[in-house]
Amino acid sequence: MSSHLDNAPSTPGKFKMDKSPYRLRHSYFSVAKLIFWSLVFIGLILIFFLHSPSSSPLPSDPSRRSLRTSNWGGPAWEKRVRSSAKPRSRNGFSVLVTGAAGFVGTHVSAALKRRGDGVLGLDNFNDYYDPSLKRARQALLERSGIFIVEGDLNDADLLSKLFEVLPFTHVMHLAAQAGVRYAMENPMSYVHSNIAGLVNLLEVCKAANPQPAIVWASSSSVYGLNTHVPFSETHRTDQPASLYAATKKAGEEIAHTYNHIYGLSLTGLRFFTVYGPWGRPDMAYFFFTRDMLKGKPIQIFEAPNHGTVARDFTYIDDIVKGCLGALDTAEKSTGSGGKKKGPAQLRVFNLGNTSPVPVSDLVSILERLLKVKAKKMIMKLPRNGDVQFTHANISYAQREFGYKPTTDLQTGLKKFVRWYLTYYGEKKSAV
Numbered sequence: 001m002s003s004h005l006d007n008a009p010s011t012p013g014k015f016k017m018d019k020s021p022y023r024l025r026h027s028y029f030s031v032a033k034l035i036f037w038s039l040v041f042i043g044l045i046l047i048f049f050l051h052s053p054s055s056s057p058l059p060s061d062p063s064r065r066s067l068r069t070s071n072w073g074g075p076a077w078e079k080r081v082r083s084s085a086k087p088r089s090r091n092g093f094s095v096l097v098t099g100a101a102g103f104v105g106t107h108v109s110a111a112l113k114r115r116g117d118g119v120l121g122l123d124n125f126n127d128y129y130d131p132s133l134k135r136a137r138q139a140l141l142e143r144s145g146i147f148i149v150e151g152d153l154n155d156a157d158l159l160s161k162l163f164e165v166l167p168f169t170h171v172m173h174l175a176a177q178a179g180v181r182y183a184m185e186n187p188m189s190y191v192h193s194n195i196a197g198l199v200n201l202l203e204v205c206k207a208a209n210p211q212p213a214i215v216w217a218s219s220s221s222v223y224g225l226n227t228h229v230p231f232s233e234t235h236r237t238d239q240p241a242s243l244y245a246a247t248k249k250a251g252e253e254i255a256h257t258y259n260h261i262y263g264l265s266l267t268g269l270r271f272f273t274v275y276g277p278w279g280r281p282d283m284a285y286f287f288f289t290r291d292m293l294k295g296k297p298i299q300i301f302e303a304p305n306h307g308t309v310a311r312d313f314t315y316i317d318d319i320v321k322g323c324l325g326a327l328d329t330a331e332k333s334t335g336s337g338g339k340k341k342g343p344a345q346l347r348v349f350n351l352g353n354t355s356p357v358p359v360s361d362l363v364s365i366l367e368r369l370l371k372v373k374a375k376k377m378i379m380k381l382p383r384n385g386d387v388q389f390t391h392a393n394i395s396y397a398q399r400e401f402g403y404k405p406t407t408d409l410q411t412g413l414k415k416f417v418r419w420y421l422t423y424y425g426e427k428k429s430a431v
């Protein structure tokens with residue numbers, strides 16, 4: 001005899017005690033059905049929330065996910081932002097520098113601060129190259145009172161918040177996925193930073209009140225397969241040789257659109273192979289130095305028929321002068337609250353050195369400076385985005401803001417090598 005408690009169907013297992021096979025199957029299927037339909041119902045609710053744009057509790061967009069991990073906001077944070085971006089003088093600029101922990105970003109930020117402008121940095125500290133170098137640059141800027149907010153360009157909420165805290169007069173947009181050859185390894189990182197990130201930034205700038213004037217980094221690589229030299233801003237740029245170049249060219253077209261529709265003042269700067277202290281370890285002059293010091297072989301690219309591969313290497317201090325010149329001559333945006341009020345300035349400048357140097361000469365200079373004989377491996381120029389030759393015509397920048405590079409490769413590399421040996425010598429390790 002079984003007690004009534006034993007009959008209580010508290011769990012499906014207990015049903016096995018029931019003597020009637022029909023009742024057992026019937027009850028079992030009712031519960032299973034109930035569970036099944038409950039799961040379907042919960043699933044539908046979840047699908048509805050995940051796809052609802054306004055109330056999405058778990059955003060599927062990776063750029064928005066950074067919101068959850070980034071550490072910004074609050075009165076103390078806002079105070080730091082304000083104090084970093086406050087100019088020393090009444091007519092000084094208040095500049096948001098994106099990519100402030102990057103090579104050019106660090107130098108430009110420091111120069112702006114030195115002359116009395118307020119600077120707020122933004123950087124996502126990604127690991128495209130050794131992030132400890134970016135942290136060291138950050139520490140350097142911190143010593144001169146520059147705060148770098150850690151966040152991604154694609155984080156619209158963060159960017160909007162920054163403009164809410166402060167009416168930036170200018171944006172110096174230097175954050176990007178750089179490097180010509182890496183584009184074949186990780187193409188989407190170029191789309192994420194150089195296209196999606198740029199659009200996100202421009203969306204926030206167009207909605208800001210007042211709208212800032214924007215100066216941003218394009219690239220000499222937009223000239224691609226152009227064969228007219230020296231490269232002038234009027235030459236064709238519709239034959240990019242790498243995805244990197246294509247995203248920078250797309251950026252120039254996107255700039256045109258935002259200028260046209262929203263009255264944003266936009267100036268693009270086509271940088272020509274920038275080098276110098278605190279440089280980028282992914283660039284040839286930098287890793288040639290590292291590998292030569294380690295006694296490792298280096299690859300030197302050569303064009304077909306032993307043709308020379310050359311670059312218009314441009315020293316960082318000259319580039320900084322060009323950036324400041326562009327900033328100083330940038331006119332105000334004309335829109336407000338997302339509406340254009342009149343035509344606004346739209347410019348593109350070459351910032352080069354006007355004196356191309358063969359890569360083999362770059363290596364000879366490094367050999368002399370490092371007192372090391374390079375183990376050279378001559379290789380065919382790979383078809384991975386590299387072009388054979390770059391040479392800037394800089395007369396437009398010269399005319400508009402007196403841009404005049406003054407550092408030759410020998411002098412600039414000497415300063416780079418001195419920095420390199422101090423930086424890595426002190427750390428007793430190479431990159």
Ligand SMILES: O=C(O)[C@H]1O[C@H](OP(=O)(O)OP(=O)(O)OC[C@H]2O[C@@H](n3ccc(=O)[nH]c3=O)[C@H](O)[C@@H]2O)[C@H](O)[C@@H](O)[C@H]1O
Nearest residue numbers: 178179180219220221271272273283284299300301359386
């Ligand atoms: O002006 C730009 O817009 C770009 O400049 C820079 O690109 P590049 O001019 O290609 O510089 P970089 O890679 O240092 O190669 C230098 C030279 O060494 C040759 N090179 C390179 C590697 C190698 O192993 N061997 C070699 O001979 C190579 O063929 C080349 O001739 C920036 O990286 C890029 O982000 C962008 O800003």
